[in-house]
Amino acid sequence: MKPLVNKIVCIGAGYVGGPTMAVIADRCPDLDVTVLDLNEARIAAWNSEELPIYEPGLAAVVSRARGRNLRFVGQIEGAAHVAAADAVFISVNTPTKTDGEGAGKASDLRYVESCARFIATHAKGHTIVIEKSTMPVRAADRIKSILASAGPGVTFDILSNPEFLAEGTAIRDLEQPDRVLIGGERPEPIAALAEIYRRWVPAERILSTGLWSAELSKLVANAFLAQRVSSINSISALCEVTGADVEEVAAVVGADSRIGPKFLRASVGFGGSCFQKDLLSLIYISESYGLTEVAAYWQQVVDLNQWQKHRFADQLAAPIATAEGSLRGRRIAILGFAFKKDTNDVRETPAIDVCRRLLARGATLAVHDYKVTPDSIASEIGTQGVEVAATPEAALAGADGVAVLTEWSAYAKLDWARLAGMLKAGAVIHDGRNIVDATAVRRAGLGLRSIGKGERHVR
Ligand code: NAD
Ligand code: UGA
Numbered sequence: 001m002k003p004l005v006n007k008i009v010c011i012g013a014g015y016v017g018g019p020t021m022a023v024i025a026d027r028c029p030d031l032d033v034t035v036l037d038l039n040e041a042r043i044a045a046w047n048s049e050e051l052p053i054y055e056p057g058l059a060a061v062v063s064r065a066r067g068r069n070l071r072f073v074g075q076i077e078g079a080a081h082v083a084a085a086d087a088v089f090i091s092v093n094t095p096t097k098t099d100g101e102g103a104g105k106a107s108d109l110r111y112v113e114s115c116a117r118f119i120a121t122h123a124k125g126h127t128i129v130i131e132k133s134t135m136p137v138r139a140a141d142r143i144k145s146i147l148a149s150a151g152p153g154v155t156f157d158i159l160s161n162p163e164f165l166a167e168g169t170a171i172r173d174l175e176q177p178d179r180v181l182i183g184g185e186r187p188e189p190i191a192a193l194a195e196i197y198r199r200w201v202p203a204e205r206i207l208s209t210g211l212w213s214a215e216l217s218k219l220v221a222n223a224f225l226a227q228r229v230s231s232i233n234s235i236s237a238l239c240e241v242t243g244a245d246v247e248e249v250a251a252v253v254g255a256d257s258r259i260g261p262k263f264l265r266a267s268v269g270f271g272g273s274c275f276q277k278d279l280l281s282l283i284y285i286s287e288s289y290g291l292t293e294v295a296a297y298w299q300q301v302v303d304l305n306q307w308q309k310h311r312f313a314d315q316l317a318a319p320i321a322t323a324e325g326s327l328r329g330r331r332i333a334i335l336g337f338a339f340k341k342d343t344n345d346v347r348e349t350p351a352i353d354v355c356r357r358l359l360a361r362g363a364t365l366a367v368h369d370y371k372v373t374p375d376s377i378a379s380e381i382g383t384q385g386v387e388v389a390a391t392p393e394a395a396l397a398g399a400d401g402v403a404v405l406t407e408w409s410a411y412a413k414l415d416w417a418r419l420a421g422m423l424k425a426g427a428v429i430h431d432g433r434n435i436v437d438a439t440a441v442r443r444a445g446l447g448l449r450s451i452g453k454g455e456r457h458v459r
Helices: 017-027 040-046 058-065 075-084 110-122 139-147 170-175 187-197 211-242 246-254 275-288 292-317 350-360 374-381 392-396 416-422 438-443
Strands: 007-011 032-037 070-074 087-090 126-131 155-160 180-183 206-209 331-335 364-368 386-388 401-404 428-431 447-450
Touching (some): 007 017, 007 075, 017 058, 017 070, 017 087, 017 170, 032 040, 075 110, 087 110, 126 139, 126 187, 139 155, 180 211, 206 211, 211 275, 275 292, 292 350, 292 401, 292 428, 331 350, 331 392, 350 364, 364 392, 374 386
Parallel strands (some): 087 126, 180 206, 331 364, 331 401, 401 428
Antiparallel strands (some): 155 180
8 A cells, every 4th residue: 555645854944945845835735744954043034034045936835834734843843743754855965075085076975864863763653765855876775774773663765856946946846847756666655755746746747767767867967957058158168269159059059959948058157056066976976986988078067167167257357457467456346146046045156266266366346146145245255355235336336347147137137328437447347147238238338248259250
């Protein structure tokens, strides 16, 4: 008989755990959903009107379910919920390791392992343990070995149910996913989890695979997405020197139905907490199986991204630096700090590399973002030489150069005719997202440098 799932716990109330559980609770009012986190401040925020993450549509979903069948609790209160749970999702962070074997590449599973120990200690009866975090392939083996320490009569099934949501569109991605992936070893727990998603996801979009395929598929999906961005970014450099236009090239290439139009927007570089981390994890796994060429292939996607960020910063610096390359006394407006629009997340945002490179040459930065807090900016690039501006206008006042680093829709509508007089004479706008209104900028007499758009036109 299928094990029925009525009570769910999710360990980890972050960008994935919070929104995912909110949507499950919203779509399945009969399920009892508890999200627990050891970060008490984060839990307090989930229980307040100021949610800890910004995500369009999230507040409405949370307000419908919270207090009905969705609750956010701390670690201590969470233990009893784990004991009563039919299924426990592990949705904690799996960052790149900073020390020990695999440092700089392998995913750090210490938080996952600590969840497994917590579950082993508190679970009762039979529990389905679900990997929601992105894991290296065969991570379930490590979880299983920890769960084996649970007391007599306590049993587990392990499933891999990786999450494919993107930040900024998380609620839409969760409500209308391209696919839900469930990897497992036995059909019963797979069916039990599939039954939950079936409430709002069409059956043909629920894919089931073996455990190792599910774990690996998640890493590969992110690697392929990142690869597309690095591919188009490599071509952006070629466009700039040949006079081709990367948007025209992307439109033509993407019109081939075998390639498709999405994820071909040239940019200052990809950011976010996962692309680089998951690529590095894939590289480390390949290396650890002796697949050097495979590792080198994917390493190039990371390297190209790094190069693109540095290339952008150096292009910005070139016209305003002294003969020795110094930017001392130069003020640069940074429009956008989040790694993409509609999120307040700054993890691995390209703005970090660009800003650090400019600061290292002595520049003063005036940073504006619509959702990122001054504390988040300070934690990534410090406060020395950095001013946080409350409005785009405040950032632009007296700037020698401008970098647009996040594609916030409002930046596309800036009134350059009005703003031009605030900038220093000769200031150039470097559009790292190709969103500013080029006609308006040029009409205002300002210089514009876009990604993948050369000045020369070679035919
Ligand atoms: P996050 O850092 O926002 O959240 C993780 C949370 O887990 C934190 O609040 C942390 O306090 C908590 N935590 C860590 N150890 C804990 C423990 N032992 N007990 C209780 N709580 C604990 O991370 P995230 O962005 O939500 O990512 C989580 C996982 O999902 C990662 O593996 C990531 O690769 C994957 N993922 C992320 C996204 C995304 O868009 N952010 C999308 C798909 C998959
Ligand atoms: C990405 C994937 O899209 C999700 O499917 C996955 O679940 C998630 O990673 C994860 O595992 O964390 P996310 O990083 O939130 O989601 O956002 P994306 O929309 O993928 O953008 C990633 C970065 O690539 C951003 O900096 C974005 O600006 C950049 N990008 C994206 C481009 O530069 N060009 C593009 O055409 C697309």
